Amino acid sequence: MRTITFYETASGQSPVEECLDSLTDQQARKVTWVMRLVEQLQIVPVQYFKKLAGTEHIWEVRVQVGGNIFRILGFMDRDNSVVLTNGFTKKSQKTPQQEIALAEQRRHDYYQRRVTK
DSSP states (O other): OOEEEEOOOTTSOOHHHHHHHTSOHHHHHHHHHHHHHHHHOSSOOTTTEEEOTTOSSEEEEEEEETTEEEEEEEEEETTTEEEEEEEEEEOSSSOOHHHHHHHHHHHHHHHHHHHHO
């Protein structure tokens, strides 16, 4: 199946972990449950995981807890690995362009640093 890893900045910070730490226990449990689905199911229902329209490489983990909608963006790496780059609370129909740009920038940074190792 898939493995999920969290993007780390050059200084070792994990923006996704910081986002998850800000959630309530109930919200964090639901996000963790959805991430397990992404890891374990060969075909994940699009209500939980899908390629983001209008992008080449960005995928989103989709979580709804009550009236709150959370998105965690990332990209597919080799060997069915999903690298999650940033998370946010979704407040409108469209995913904010700055969040997509941030995911793309972190994807680029990830590959740049991996090549130089």
